[in-house]
Amino acid sequence: MSTPSAVPLLTEWERFCAEHPQGDLREFAIWLLTHLDPLRASPPPPAEAEAQLQAGQRVLEAYTLDDDFLAWFFAGRLTRYVRFYTKPIMAEHGFAGPDEFLFLALIGEMDRPTKKEVCAANVTDLTTGMDILRRLQRRGLIQETPDERDARAKRLSLTEQGAQVVRQVYEQLEQMPQVVLADLDAPDRQHLLRTLRYLNNYHFQFYRP
Template structure:
């Protein structure tokens, strides 16, 4: 079995240590992805960021990481919604949240209404309105909880399951992935980061 030389890695490590003397191995891994991958060297499109009155792009004018994170995650969410918008509208969904609710109910074990709202990080009032529409449209059904007569358990109807399968099939035909042309390692790292942030903030979330 042939072995690739470790010299490029050691050279990169020396450069990283020079730039960030206190950096850790974990930070080095992220640095490699952000500095040595040609994809990361591609200039941003001229209209991908708003230009400030100073002439700088938004990411150059703001050094507040929380603000920039909110900006980019918000934009990414809107891009994702735009790819699915026509498909969901075709099937009568008023918003992507309705489809997200339906998808989770399909995978969860007969959740209660509150459990679905919490899983989607949606305010209870808004979530209940969404669930009522799904029931009205014949996509989900309610059954009494055997242990708590006051609670209702949710599941998909046959119509709801057919709808889910049809839409998933159409999603697979969308030519543009939300994760663009990131490779397998980058995709897993990105999802792992999102998962970490979700778990971290969930402890403070109040539906």
């Protein structure tokens, strides 16, 4: 079995250094992923996919120097796409939206959390979170039990009905023709998930429910 040649990698490194004299290895890795990304070879998206601004510019062109705004813009659109895809499933099971299902699913995975812990895990303010929990409890999907160490605290868990609903929704989500990560291949998926996890952990330290 022949050993792969390192020449193509060195060629790209020289090209990167010529374009970015102060760049380091980490920046080179990101640059390499971007330039070798198979999505770059895909046909351009339809014009309606991005807002048309003055002089025919698209958002990415108009805000090319404002990465924070672009991240906010595209992350917000991705969230709305997810809501659009999952709306029929959520409605079928009586959920007002994905947030209610996320609360239910996380309660099933957490170790008998308190209401405050569930709200923090979903990055939801206490007022909104408590409303969601009350709706789930009224529907018989979650139940409260006293905390053995603190009589003032209540612990949450799924009822049998709640666990059944979670299983049904998971099965339907797996059968959706559209998926959040689209047709990204495995390396791209892992790279995106690592980035999203980093951003989540970074921002959570400043979050106050």
